[in-house]
Amino acid sequence: MQEIINRAKELLADGTVARVLGWRIGDLPYNPEPSYFETAEDLEKNFVYDGFCGANLSKYMIEGSKLEGKTLVFLKPCDTYSFNQLIKENRVDREKAYIIGVGCKGKLDVEKIKAQGIKGILSISGAEIEGDAETLTVNTLYGDKTVAYKDAMLERCHVCKGKEHMIFDEEIGESKDTKDADRFAEVEKIEAMKPEEKFAYFQKELSKCIRCNACRNVCPACSCRKCVFDSTKFDSAQKANADSFEEKMFHIIRAFHVAGRCTDCGECSRVCPQGIPLHLFNRKFIKDIDEFYGDYQAGADAESKGPLTSFTFGDVEPGVTGGRR
């Protein structure tokens, strides 16, 4: 981490960048927040990069691009996909960003730690970016507990896209291979269900939705200035959560609007206060796109045409696709 801080201070000092976009140390062991730093002193005192820095800073670069001068931004390998995608959509300015690709050894989810019955967390060791801790030691009001690092990892890290940064000016730190699951396994499990089982599954998950819009607002692909669900001019700004239809509508359309652009960064599932596995919607579209139109990874580059803004004459027919099972 010191290496990152030192480099940021250098770039600030020599005027390459006007500010640094990173993570500010939290007041609990697990709650750093995305933040700007403008002085060396602030960086030295308050900058942090550890296992809990899951937030994808690409999203913040939409606003960052509007600021005067260059912004130094730290991106994890998976965040760089989002950044590329935003360049493609002209939502960020490449010239306004100085990207340092930082290493990642899997990001942690405090909810997963708490789900193991651990409460009253006072400190956590093993989450530092240095070292290869296999276990986290959690000091709580109710005694010391340990959790395997893997068991506390975010879902997205189990299906990690890889250690490479897709776009960067320089790289600092090593990444670790954390992939230990098949990205589409959960989707396939649902596809194999009977219609009534599928319906029951999603009904149960979506009935938890409180329409807080966290999934939408955190999404780097959801970059519209005015969301259709906030529009007062269209009959879609329904805030009611009472009826099951509204929630299905919201989540299907949310995922559809980012289909072909979603890099599967997993931020939606990370932030959902109700623990809804929202990535299952996005991944279904990704899987279908791969199957129907050939493998495509959004954000792997900043130039290629997306699958929903292109076509071939021989595309598969909608009637055929759904009936393929």
Added chain:
Amino acid sequence: MSITANEEFRPKIVAFCCNWCSYAGADLAGSSRLTYPADVKIIRVPCSCRVNPMFILRAFEKGADGVIMCGCHPGDCHYSTGNYYARRRMALLFSMLDYIGVEHGRTRVEWVSAAEGVKFSQTMNEFVAKITSLGKNVRLEDLRCRK
């Protein structure tokens, strides 16, 4: 609206038809005195590409039991390429609906030209029969819209 054994189920079907082909195809079916059930309500769109996924969901919300989209044959789009984009969108959307448990048969895409009155009437007859066999849509309707 509850369905009792002696009450015949009449499905509500929404058909989005492209102005340049299938809408004219429906006209031709009419002037050729070909029949198809009155359960099909046609909504004319300027191109199949105009059909926003929200239209499909809204139709189900307001009580449709099946939704069909008809456009020009691939290659024949009045605007050259609209139906190619529509094809991709609907392929993904219908697959998603299937994924959340809305039976696949409730959605359909058919390419019908202005000369295909027979195909239009056949398609609608088939689709109505299919939806009748699937019964009422209860998985994607808004309960507030029930009478």
Added chain:
Amino acid sequence: MFKIAKRNLPELLRAIAAEQELYLPVNISGQTNFAVWTEGTEADLDTLKTVKSPKDMFFPQSETLYTVKKENKKLSIQPEALREQRFVAFGMKACDIQGIKVLDKVFLAEPIDTFYAARREHGTIVALACHEPEETCFCKVFGVDCAEPDADVVMWAVGEMLYWKPVTEKGKALTESVSGVLEAADEADEKAVSDEQDNIRAIVEKLPYTNLSLEGWDGNATDAKFNSPVWEKLFKPCLACGTCTFVCPTCQCYDIKDYDTGHGVQRYRCWDSCMYSDFTMMAHGNNRTSQMQRFRQRFMHKLVYFPANNDGMYSCVGCGRCVDKCPSSLNIVKVIKAFEKEAVDQ
């Protein structure tokens, strides 16, 4: 005081539900929230905090106000009936009950909100003392004692036992109706409860946020706080979602909307969030045009405007849900601390 063994809890729940509707914390696909009890529902009394606060039971996230029906050319308006059935809110925590008191200030003041008032009148609150407070809790800062909630009935969970103490008339009536499954407590039980209370209070003293200072936050601080440059920095990570508002036990803002059913109109109200860009949208537009202003509004309301209008009562209760759930790890504690730091720096 009375008691019942924890293993007999289903009997108690059944006895309550036999007479009235019963809401209690239930775990549904991994998340615990208040839900209605039916035979076979398993209570989750171990999870300290439900994701959504229980304000839902008194102020639902969405509720219909009236329905307009159209028949031929005639319109008829049917107001939604007020709640007339009694119900029990089982297992609420001290902070959540303080949250209800905040809502009372808003909805039971003139003009009285009849929907809310009907629910308050028909609801009996059975509270559960917080067995193991968590690091995000800071109710003590707002003068809440989580070892002795202020409710109709108070329960303590100690070991294998659940102790039950009726407090108010409503609580006594409920106790009467379920007396068949309760046993009278003896002196040893009183001792067990007071030990539990001592334990809880000892833990509360050790919580990281317990000594948070509210100095400088009161009804008179409007100008000083409103014009502070701190907001400009603080709001930056805010994503403008409504998570904090929707999990909060005291946020009371709502929107009123019409839903077109195709054969009529349902006018309903639903929770709204001051974090949203269309919040309090008027014909001329919006009076808060930037996210900084919206962000500032939420905290100014909780810590300055509300106490200014309600004899110093804050509209934060220290439940810590926003601390738990904010996607950007931003929360009211960080806001308070940032101002504290600014004061020191000056």
